[in-house]
Amino acid sequence: MNGFRKANGKYHQAGRAALPIAVSAALLLSTAIGSPLAAVTVDRVAALIDRQVLTVSEVSQMVELHFFPRPAKQSDDDYRHDVLESLIAQTLRFRDVERFGAQDISKDAIEARMHEIAARFATPAGFDAAVARTELTLDEVRALVKRQLQVEAYIQERFSPLIFVSQDEVEAYYRGAWSEQRRARGLALQPLAGVTDEIRGLLKASRLQSEIEKWTEQLRSRANVDIYAWR
Numbered sequence: 001m002n003g004f005r006k007a008n009g010k011y012h013q014a015g016r017a018a019l020p021i022a023v024s025a026a027l028l029l030s031t032a033i034g035s036p037l038a039a040v041t042v043d044r045v046a047a048l049i050d051r052q053v054l055t056v057s058e059v060s061q062m063v064e065l066h067f068f069p070r071p072a073k074q075s076d077d078d079y080r081h082d083v084l085e086s087l088i089a090q091t092l093r094f095r096d097v098e099r100f101g102a103q104d105i106s107k108d109a110i111e112a113r114m115h116e117i118a119a120r121f122a123t124p125a126g127f128d129a130a131v132a133r134t135e136l137t138l139d140e141v142r143a144l145v146k147r148q149l150q151v152e153a154y155i156q157e158r159f160s161p162l163i164f165v166s167q168d169e170v171e172a173y174y175r176g177a178w179s180e181q182r183r184a185r186g187l188a189l190q191p192l193a194g195v196t197d198e199i200r201g202l203l204k205a206s207r208l209q210s211e212i213e214k215w216t217e218q219l220r221s222r223a224n225v226d227i228y229a230w231r
Helices: 056-065 076-100 107-118 124-134 138-158 167-184 192-221
Strands: 026-030 039-049 052-055 225-227
Touching (some): 039 076, 052 056, 052 076, 056 124, 107 138, 167 192
Antiparallel strands (some): 039 052, 039 225
């Protein structure tokens, strides 16, 4: 079942409108076979975000596509759970993006991210086969990528200008964690002048990630998020 396409063809990356009653956490379809009351489960609700639904099939699609990077040696179950959490976070973040106006994303940027995702497979044919199994078209995958890049662009515009790393902080990191890591790996210590930009970039990236996590926690605290299943 195509979790990211509705019957009318309208595309919703963040999920469908929630059913009025989701007590059973399942989407049910009545069947003409047997009793008039008989029903079959066509999809299960993975999570409700206020009145938006994320289904298990949507989680499966993202897992199949390797849409989100997977840490080495992570179990299938843990990865599926992380994918669901990533979809929830992206849904919440995109709501905020829409409030301020999502940026347009260039075709080149979208294709670059598509190549990045495809590179997570052993061969191009492996990626093509995964797309086919999800029942998504490549254009629909591009639409998913565009939403993801719009969130990332918003993050860069909103949070990056606020992050400042002083030279004292660079020097402290150089003398501490950076040097310790180099020694532990048996690598030579380079002069500070040669690695200042690298260290400043690492510190900025760490602080940006902290800001993203804080922002996401705030968004989640203002929403009603219920998780039912991810497999």
